[in-house]
Amino acid sequence: MSQSNCSAVSAMCRYAAQMTYDLSLAPLDLLLWIAVTAVIAGMIKGIVGFAMPMIFITGMTIFVGPDLALGLLILPTLVTNAWQAGRQGFSAALKSLYDHRWFLGLGYGVLLASTQLVPLLSQDLFFLCLGVFVVGFASLMLSGWSPQGRSGLGLSCAYAVIGGLSGAISGVWGPPTVMYLSSYNLDKQAQMRAQGVIYGLGAVLLLFGHLGSGIATPQALALGAFAIAPACLGIWIGFQIQDRINQNMFRIATLSVLIVAGLNLIRRGVM
Numbered sequence: 728m729s730q731s732n733c734s735a736v737s738a739m740c741r742y743a744a745q746m747t748y749d750l751s752l753a754p755l756d757l758l759l760w761i762a763v764t765a766v767i768a769g770m771i772k773g774i775v776g777f778a779m780p781m782i783f784i785t786g787m788t789i790f791v792g793p794d795l796a797l798g799l800l801i802l803p804t805l806v807t808n809a810w811q812a813g814r815q816g817f818s819a820a821l822k823s824l825y826d827h828r829w830f831l832g833l834g835y836g837v838l839l840a841s842t843q844l845v846p847l848l849s850q851d852l853f854f855l856c857l858g859v860f861v862v863g864f865a866s867l868m869l870s871g872w873s874p875q876g877r878s879g880l881g882l883s884c885a886y887a888v889i890g891g892l893s894g895a896i897s898g899v900w901g902p903p904t905v906m907y908l909s910s911y912n913l914d915k916q917a918q919m920r921a922q923g924v925i926y927g928l929g930a931v932l933l934l935f936g937h938l939g940s941g942i943a944t945p946q947a948l949a950l951g952a953f954a955i956a957p958a959c960l961g962i963w964i965g966f967q968i969q970d971r972i973n974q975n976m977f978r979i980a981t982l983s984v985l986i987v988a989g990l991n992l993i994r995r996g997v998m
Contacts, residue, residue, distance in 0.1 A: 757790050758953060765803055765954040766961040772807060773965015774972075775981045776922040777901030779804060779958070781988050798937065798947025803958035805930035810962060812923030815916060823921045824928075829880065830887045830907055835929060837891025838900070839936045855996025857893060861902040861989030865982045868909065883907060894929050895936065901926070902988050905981060915977040919969070 764786035772779035780800055787796035812820045824831070886907035894900030904925055908918050937943040969977065 758950075760790055761787070761799065761950060761954050762957040765957040766964075769803075769807055769958040769961025769963075770965040770968075771961075771984065772811070773962040773967075774969045775977070775984045776811065776919045777905055777926070777981075778984050778988055779807065779962075780901065781991055783954075785991060794942055795947055798942045798944060799951045799954060801930060801934050801937065801943055802948060802951035803954040805927065805934065806955050807958050807962045808923045808927030808930055810923070810959070812920060812927050814923075814966070815920055819920055820924055823917070823924045827921055827925060830883050830890075830904075831925060831928060833884055834887035834891040834894075834900070834904075834925075835932050837888050838894045838929060839932050841892055841895035851996045853892065853896060853996075854992045857889065857902070858989045858992030858994075858996055860889075861906070861992060862986055863989075864906050865985040865989060869979070869982050869986075882910065894933060900929055902985055902992070905985055909981075915969070915974055918981075 764783055768779040768782035768786070771782055783800050783803075784793065784796045787799060791799075812823070886903045890900040890903035890907070893903060901922075904922060908921055913921065934943055972980070
């Protein structure tokens with residue numbers, strides 16, 4: 728066996744050992760924390776369309792390791808995104824799928840390929856660079872700058888690659904996707920629907936990719952299934968709020984959450 732293969736096997740063994748340790752931390756108080764975190768994360772997602780992975784993983788890593796938190800995230804993300812994508816009907820969701828097909832194809836190709844590298848990657852530098860990029864982008868937009876007219880194929884491909892890598896490494900692909908969608912100046916319903924389609928398909932690929940990487944274990948998926956109901960309650964509450972705010976408030980809320988997401992990525996990169 729080559730030295731690189733030995734290193735890979737060694738990393739996977741350490742990774743499996745960490746997963747076993749994490750799964751020993753699942754008492755009743757952890758189940759309660761899963762439910763509370765899922766409600767809050769779902770509510771924010773219902774308002775702005777994204778940030779559920781960021782909030783859920785940040786909350787869950789108080790009790791468990793980031794790898795188990797990522798495994799827990801997959802099923803509630805899949806269900807809530809299906810709901811978000813289908814709020815205006817099946818045909819509208821299909822139209823969003825077609826409109827953003829190039830972003831989807833490249834982004835998810837990168838995501839699926841990158842999931843196998845997660846146990847071997849150092850994440851700090853990636854999170855730091857992505858966080859600075861996200862904060863800068865959202866701050867510029869809040870100041871009045873608009874990316875409209877800058878939605879060429881090359882830029883869309885760049886967002887897709889960044890989003891795919893981010894989704895594979897952390898389950899968080901919202902910030903690059905929101906930046907991509909912001910370049911099209913969509914109304915809030917179209918943007919919410921597009922996010923649901925993009926993130927929903929990503930959750931499917933994340934599930935299949937991490938079945939191979941070792942993150943989507945039966946135990947992690949079982950705890951994730953427990954989080955589905957509270958996440959759905961949270962997103963329902965968020966939808967009620969989102970339906971009552973106007974386009975400008977939606978834009979400000981989206982960019983504000985994007986800045987918080989970027990700062991969180993910076994925090995993860997420097998800690």
